[in-house]
Amino acid sequence: MQFHKYQGTGNDFVMIDDRARAFDETDQALIARLCYRRFGIGADGLILLRNKPDFDFEMVYFNADGRPSSMCGNGGRCTVAFAKFLGLISDQTHFLAVDGPHDARVEPDGTVRLRMIDVAAPQRAGVGENDVFLHTGSPHHIHFIDPAEGHGLAEFNVYGTGHDIRYDPAYDPAGTNVNFVEVPADPAQPWPVRTYERGVEDETLSCGTGVTAVALAASQRGATSPVRLQTMGGELEVSFEQLPNGGFANVWLSGPATRVFEGTL
Numbered sequence: 076m077q078f079h080k081y082q083g084t085g086n087d088f089v090m091i092d093d094r095a096r097a098f099d100e101t102d103q104a105l106i107a108r109l110c111y112r113r114f115g116i117g118a119d120g121l122i123l124l125r126n127k128p129d130f131d132f133e134m135v136y137f138n139a140d141g142r143p144s145s146m147c148g149n150g151g152r153c154t155v156a157f158a159k160f161l162g163l164i165s166d167q168t169h170f171l172a173v174d175g176p177h178d179a180r181v182e183p184d185g186t187v188r189l190r191m192i193d194v195a196a197p198q199r200a201g202v203g204e205n206d207v208f209l210h211t212g213s214p215h216h217i218h219f220i221d222p223a224e225g226h227g228l229a230e231f232n233v234y235g236t237g238h239d240i241r242y243d244p245a246y247d248p249a250g251t252n253v254n255f256v257e258v259p260a261d262p263a264q265p266w267p268v269r270t271y272e273r274g275v276e277d278e279t280l281s282c283g284t285g286v287t288a289v290a291l292a293a294s295q296r297g298a299t300s301p302v303r304l305q306t307m308g309g310e311l312e313v314s315f316e317q318l319p320n321g322g323f324a325n326v327w328l329s330g331p332a333t334r335v336f337e338g339t340l
């Protein structure tokens with residue numbers, strides 16, 4: 076079986092052209108093994124590209140634990156780049172993902188812009204003012220680091236604190252992804268973000284639905300569209316319109332999506 080490896084700002088994926096529907100998506104152990112960085116190919120997730128009536132293609136996403144997951148923003152952008160590589164699309168597309176239909180376009184410089192679902196207003200999470208929750212196709216807890224905490228994002232214990240919030244009973248049974256954000260002195264500058272991802276059960280170099288949630292939450296702290304986000308794996312941009320009810324529409328996630336190598340299993 077042929078596979079391709081893609082990454083979007085360091086969030087990486089095993090990509091499979093499964094239009095023949097030959098891949099057993101119920102084989103959780105196989106998917107987990109393919110994503111395992113020591114005994115397998117290594118990735119944060121695995122994506123099947125499949126045919127779907129009325130759409131250019133369907134994207135089926137699995138976390139590194141082998142389980143089907145909610146929407147993956149970086150994976151969606153990489154699947155669009157893969158569809159273009161396969162000659163399925165040119166520079167615009169309408170495809171189906173687990174959270175519904177998505178439009179996307181590929182810019183001349185290779186930037187992939189993905190339209191995300193409309194997002195409800197941020198909800199308070201935890202006890203203080205520094206924690207909010209949004210669902211951007213995947214669930215995201217966001218913690219704005221308070222300088223009074225005494226440490227910045229670079230030395231923050233993303234794994235430990237992220238793990239605790241991800242498994243907090245308040246998020247039972249599905250859990251959540253967890254994002255840690257440093258408020259920049261100038262909100263027009265990139266907002267630094269680090270993410271603990273559910274289903275990877277570790278920090279990833281970036282998370283597309285995560286930075287989307289952060290950008291929307293940051294609009295309550297002086298950020299205006301488009302918001303630039305600085306992840307460990309590179310810069311992403313999120314644009315949006317704020318709705319009168321506090322929600323968001325016309326939400327777009329933009330950034331690079333790169334084919335790294337291909338191989339045969």
Ligand SMILES: N[C@H](CCC[C@H](N)C(=O)O)C(=O)O
Nearest residue numbers: 147148149213273282283284
């Ligand atoms: N781990 C996420 C799904 C992948 C999200 C992330 N890779 C992205 O780019 O949005 C979850 O279980 O909700």
